[in-house]
Amino acid sequence: xISNEPKIDGPIPGQSLTAEPKSRPWRRPYQFASVDExxxxxxxxxxxxxxxTLLTEQIENGIPLTTISEILTTANVMEGRHSIDVAVLVSPxxxxxxxxxxxxxxxxxxxxxxxxxxxxxxxxxxxxxRAVSKLPKGDSEDLESIEMDAPMEEESMMAxxxxxxxxxxxxxxxRGTE
Amino acid sequence: MSIEFAKAYKNFQKFEEERGQRNMxxxxxxxxxxxxxxxxxxxxxxGTTELDKVADYVQxxxxxxxxxxxxx
Numbered sequence: 001x002i003s004n005e006p007k008i009d010g011p012i013p014g015q016s017l018t019a020e021p022k023s024r025p026w027r028r029p030y031q032f033a034s035v036d037e038x039x040x041x042x043x044x045x046x047x048x049x050x051x052x053t054l055l056t057e058q059i060e061n062g063i064p065l066t067t068i069s070e071i072l073t074t075a076n077v078m079e080g081r082h083s084i085d086v087a088v089l090v091s092p093x094x095x096x097x098x099x100x101x102x103x104x105x106x107x108x109x110x111x112x113x114x115x116x117x118x119x120x121x122x123x124x125x126x127x128x129x130r131a132v133s134k135l136p137k138g139d140s141e142d143l144e145s146i147e148m149d150a151p152m153e154e155e156s157m158m159a160x161x162x163x164x165x166x167x168x169x170x171x172x173x174x175r176g177t178e
Numbered sequence: 179m180s181i182e183f184a185k186a187y188k189n190f191q192k193f194e195e196e197r198g199q200r201n202m203x204x205x206x207x208x209x210x211x212x213x214x215x216x217x218x219x220x221x222x223x224x225g226t227t228e229l230d231k232v233a234d235y236v237q238x239x240x241x242x243x244x245x246x247x248x249x250x
Contacts (some may be wrong), residue, residue, distance in 0.1 A: 066187055067180040088186050091183055091186060092190045092232055092236055093235045094234045097241060103243055111187070112183070113184045128186055171231040175228055
């Protein structure tokens, strides 16, 4: 549902241009420009015991590997280490490395591509199916019994309703039929 | 946003499959004297893209993973 309330804390168009040039990490040349450099930066982290322990905990909690790789890479984009393009390119390597960590820990990881939702992005069928599955059984049977003509009738009734006429009060407004 | 990463990973898996099929050695259609020699010319003409590099890294990690799994 779209809310009509204005986003007060959102950025104003052109706000990014109000800061001094090169004052933000993402407005400077990136530290790692290629996938090779990014892989060289990320891989040693998987040898760090603390990192691996924390990562194993997150995987065990069922957090998808795609989400973890997104968090990892987005943080580094914000710090100006690499671009978002390199982040997307390097993410399969990170996911594979995380699967390796999960294997070592004997955990079955959630990769994040299992859901059928990713195959039907942009289609309403999955969302409708989920919404219907949430309804109690009796209600879903009632839904099935509704004929397809029902929404059409509603639409036709809406069309027949006369539009409210605004009262014109200007000097040049046509005089009423009094 | 992680939906985009999941989509990117799925697309990468598709790319990997296609790459695997592409790199399969193709048997020459004919074995005559005038038939084209070898199937390597097509492989050599393809440049290495960033995505190929990523696929190579993933392959290396996967091999290592399988090796450790088999040892266990």
